[in-house]
Amino acid sequence: MAPQTQTIHIQHQTNRVLPEPDVCIHTSHGTRIPAHSSILASVSPVLENLIDRPRKHRSSERIIQIQGVPGGAVAAFVGFLYSSACAEEEMEKYGMHLLALSHVYMVPQLKQRCVKALTQRLTTENVVDVLQLARLCDAPDLHLRCMKLLANDFKAVEATEGWKFLVNHDPYLELQILRFIDEHETRKKKSRRHREEQGLYAQLSEAMECLEHICKEGCTDVGPYDAVAERGRTPCARFATCRGLQVLIRHFATCQRRASAGCVRCKRMWQLFRLHSYVCHHTDSCKVPFCRQFQLKMQQEEMKDDPRWKLLARKVASAKVMSSLSLPKRKRDEEMRVTINNPGIRSYKLL
Ligand SMILES: [Zn+2]
Numbered sequence: 359m360a361p362q363t364q365t366i367h368i369q370h371q372t373n374r375v376l377p378e379p380d381v382c383i384h385t386s387h388g389t390r391i392p393a394h395s396s397i398l399a400s401v402s403p404v405l406e407n408l409i410d411r412p413r414k415h416r417s418s419e420r421i422i423q424i425q426g427v428p429g430g431a432v433a434a435f436v437g438f439l440y441s442s443a444c445a446e447e448e449m450e451k452y453g454m455h456l457l458a459l460s461h462v463y464m465v466p467q468l469k470q471r472c473v474k475a476l477t478q479r480l481t482t483e484n485v486v487d488v489l490q491l492a493r494l495c496d497a498p499d500l501h502l503r504c505m506k507l508l509a510n511d512f513k514a515v516e517a518t519e520g521w522k523f524l525v526n527h528d529p530y531l532e533l534q535i536l537r538f539i540d541e542h543e544t545r546k547k548k549s550r551r552h553r554e555e556q557g558l559y560a561q562l563s564e565a566m567e568c569l570e571h572i573c574k575e576g577c578t579d580v581g582p583y584d585a586v587a588e589r590g591r592t593p594c595a596r597f598a599t600c601r602g603l604q605v606l607i608r609h610f611a612t613c614q615r616r617a618s619a620g621c622v623r624c625k626r627m628w629q630l631f632r633l634h635s636y637v638c639h640h641t642d643s644c645k646v647p648f649c650r651q652f653q654l655k656m657q658q659e660e661m662k663d664d665p666r667w668k669l670l671a672r673k674v675a676s677a678k679v680m681s682s683l684s685l686p687k688r689k690r691d692e693e694m695r696v697t698i699n700n701p702g703i704r705s706y707k708l709l
Pocket residue numbers: 567568569571572594595596600
């Protein structure tokens with residue numbers, strides 16, 4: 359029994375008065391879609407080629423076969439060629455078919471829409487199918503999104519029918535995915551380590567700033583930044599660092615074990631003084647203890663060129679830049695002004 363033929367007329371909204379359709383699209387399920395060759399040809403270069411092909415009989419009706427996808431998907435596709443639009447329900451139902459059609463018939467605007475829609479609808483259930491389609495249709499953004507979802511939620515994907523099918527039929531793709539997951543894990547670990555390091559450098563950078571103002575103003579009252587300022591003095595914004603540092607300085611001044619170099623806390627304070635001296639650009643007027651002594655010592659020993667200290671100073675400086683970028687805008691503006699007006703810091707950034 360021959361399949362029942364159904365004709366779908368595309369509802370096109372256009373101001374132009376269109377002539378009678380001069381081409382008919384045939385789909386696998388017997389659906390017939392009358393259309394205008396001029397419109398199809400103007401949007402899809404592939405359809406343009408098909409239409410321009412000489413026909414056997416001049417009089418015979420022009421027919422374009424679009425097989426292998428549901429008739430409804432073809433109708434949505436043709437509708438897009440007319441209106442550059444596609445209803446959400448059509449996307450929901452035929453998103454994957456439309457991506458394939460947009461790729462085969464080279465309609466980049468539709469391809470973009472499909473990539474976006476499929477990305478939004480990505481789940482652990484459909485990700486394997488979408489991934490394979492993204493590969494076939496040369497959609498790198500969608501491909502990457504699929505890979506990331508796979509990597510982040512592999513346990514759930516592993517249990518799906520789609521994954522089991524892939525393992526049995528496409529060992530090469532399976533290998534590629536497993537390798538990506540492996541690299542993804544390594545990247546995540548690396549970036550975690552990087553964040554931890556950045557946190558450390560940011561702390562050091564804060565400590566450098568607090569060290570300067572503590573030594574300039576004497577040990578200041580520290581309190582949470584939003585506490586009411588006493589005697590018109592605003593508490594330091596870097597409350598935790600500042601308090602820790604002030605406690606450390608007081609300890610350093612009175613520690614009995616310092617002389618024998620056996621105190622860990624004093625050793626840390628000593629290193630902070632040394633780092634300060636390394637990055638300090640106004641040694642002559644600087645009030646931070648040992649600043650001059652360290653600088654003289656460094657000049658004598660040519661330590662200024664020590665690559666490890668150079669690297670540390672550069673990282674501390676860049677942590678300062680990073681943290682200033684993450685401050686709220688008003689605060690950032692203030693910081694910028696301070697930075698620009700302070701020639702010491704400006705050249706310090708060049709380190
Ligand atoms: Zn402070």
